[in-house]
Amino acid sequence: MAVAGELVPRTALRGEVLPPPAPPPSSGRGGSVYADFMGRLREYVAPPPPGELGWQAIIGVGMMLGAAGLLALLPAGHTIADGRLLKWVGQSSLASAVDSVDGLVEPLALFGMVVLLGVAAIYIAGWGATPALVFLTAQSWLGVAALAVAVFTWVYVLVIFVANLLIWILVGVAIVVAFIFALIILGLFLGS
Amino acid sequence: MEILDRLGPTEGAPLLRPDPRALAVLDDLSRPLEERLLGPIAKARDDAPPPVLTKRPAPLEVCYTDRGTTLMAADYLHDPLVAQDGGLVRAPKSVRRKLKKLERHGIDPDRLWILREVPGVWHPGETPPRMMGRETAETTRSKHLQHLQVGAAAFAVGKGLLYVAGGALVVATGAVVAASAITVGAIGAVAMAPLADGLDPIVLAGIDDPKTGAVAWTVIAAWDEIPDGRGW
Numbered sequence: 348m349a350v351a352g353e354l355v356p357r358t359a360l361r362g363e364v365l366p367p368p369a370p371p372p373s374s375g376r377g378g379s380v381y382a383d384f385m386g387r388l389r390e391y392v393a394p395p396p397p398g399e400l401g402w403q404a405i406i407g408v409g410m411m412l413g414a415a416g417l418l419a420l421l422p423a424g425h426t427i428a429d430g431r432l433l434k435w436v437g438q439s440s441l442a443s444a445v446d447s448v449d450g451l452v453e454p455l456a457l458f459g460m461v462v463l464l465g466v467a468a469i470y471i472a473g474w475g476a477t478p479a480l481v482f483l484t485a486q487s488w489l490g491v492a493a494l495a496v497a498v499f500t501w502v503y504v505l506v507i508f509v510a511n512l513l514i515w516i517l518v519g520v521a522i523v524v525a526f527i528f529a530l531i532i533l534g535l536f537l538g539s
Numbered sequence: 540m541e542i543l544d545r546l547g548p549t550e551g552a553p554l555l556r557p558d559p560r561a562l563a564v565l566d567d568l569s570r571p572l573e574e575r576l577l578g579p580i581a582k583a584r585d586d587a588p589p590p591v592l593t594k595r596p597a598p599l600e601v602c603y604t605d606r607g608t609t610l611m612a613a614d615y616l617h618d619p620l621v622a623q624d625g626g627l628v629r630a631p632k633s634v635r636r637k638l639k640k641l642e643r644h645g646i647d648p649d650r651l652w653i654l655r656e657v658p659g660v661w662h663p664g665e666t667p668p669r670m671m672g673r674e675t676a677e678t679t680r681s682k683h684l685q686h687l688q689v690g691a692a693a694f695a696v697g698k699g700l701l702y703v704a705g706g707a708l709v710v711a712t713g714a715v716v717a718a719s720a721i722t723v724g725a726i727g728a729v730a731m732a733p734l735a736d737g738l739d740p741i742v743l744a745g746i747d748d749p750k751t752g753a754v755a756w757t758v759i760a761a762w763d764e765i766p767d768g769r770g771w
Contacts, residue, residue, distance in 0.1 A: 379647055380647075380648060380649060380650065380651055381641075381642060381646055381647055381648060381651065381744075382642070384615055384628065384638075384651050385638065385639070385642055387615075387621070387626055387627050387628045388627075388628050388630055388635050388638065389627045389628070389629055389630075390629070390630075390631070390632060390635070390675065391629045391630075391631065391671045391672050391675040391767075392629075392671075393675070393679055394671065394676070394679055394767070394769070395769075396683065396686075397683050397687070399687055400683065400686055400687055400690065403687070403690035403691075403694075404690075406694075407690075407693070410697070473769065475679065477682070480682060480683070480686045481686075483686065483690075484686045484689045484690050487689075487690040487693035487694060488689075488690075488693040490693070490697075491693045491694065491696060491697035491700070494697060494701075495697065495700045495701075495704075498700070498701060498704045499700075499704060502704050
């Protein structure tokens with residue numbers, strides 16, 4: 348089975364024999380050579396996450412901050428509840444919806460800025476382990492979710508506003524029509 | 540001993556013709572080889588090339604190839620990359636699993652040698668280039684792709700939601716569409732980036748012959764490495 352006739356290590360043939368670097372300290376496993384070797388075995392250090400993933404995370408953070416800005420621009424819940432403009436349709440439900448998302452402004456803005464620092468730290472440290480990748484990927488979903496909340500709240504506001512505006516217009520038209528009818532009736536009455 | 544002198548690493552190969560004295564050394568070593576190396580390798584259902592015999596090598600040997608690479612052969616404690624990495628031996632998961640299996644089956648060599656090829660000309664005292672397992676690089680690349688796709692899916696969902704929300708939000712929609720486009724481009728770039736050619740680290744396990752100073756070696760692990768662009 349054994350072959351006597353080849354040189355090992357082959358790759359060192361005709362090579363320089365050199366002073367080796369100092370041996371590192373023991374792995375702490377002690378015992379045999381193999382046990383010490385096994386105690387030193389590790390996975391390769393993961394490469395840093397790709398820059399594109401960082402851009403995705405930054406876009407996600409941008410959406411989160413944009414969502415915070417959009418939510419901050421919403422009228423206050425009590426203004427909606429107390430106002431007379433939206434008195435016809437959805438006033439109380441819109442006021443309560445706006446109240447419930449109003450509390451998201453500061454947490455979203457703060458979270459976005461902390462995440463931005465986290466993204467910077469990951470790229471500065473070159474940390475490419477799975478938790479870092481998950482953290483970066485999560486930002487795009489969180490950004491989209493935050494933006495969706497802000498946008499749909501605004502859409503809700505616009506829908507309620509438009510619905511109430513239409514009713515106001517209808518009321519106005521009805522008043523004008525009634526006024527015209529009243530004038531006509533008055534004219535007929537005076538004419539007779 | 541004459542036969543062992545002819546086996547020195549500075550000699551050309553293959554030198555040693557079948558010789559009764561070399562075969563006698565192997566004969567002496569057959570039992571420890573079987574008990575401490577080949578038996579555990581067989582029990583681990585692994586293939587091992589036939590053992591080969593050398594005289595005891597120097598702790599570190601280096602030579603340079605005409606491909607512009609450096610070949611190193613060193614005891615694992617003196618391997619320049621291991622020394623640079625604080626005494627840690629880096630290997631991909633599959634190799635570590637295989638080596639662990641050999642340990643469970645009782646492999647017990649006297650020496651462990653690492654042979655490796657690194658790009659460029661390396662001289663002792665210089666910082667060696669950092670290397671990464673090809674398997675690790677491939678796994679990492681596929682993981683990066685998956686994460687980019689998950690991120691892209693978020694933007695696609697966001698785009699859909701904004702279309703549902705209505706055309707009044709053109710600016711926001713435009714931002715999400717742009718994010719989607721960037722992401723699709725990124726996925727393509729990561730997927731298409733070629734990996735460098737692999738260079739092989741090989742781990743040899745050796746059993747000493749106390750009478751002659753000869754060492755019988757067998758390969759217990761080999762894998763591909765590629766240069767890692769990062770510094771240490």
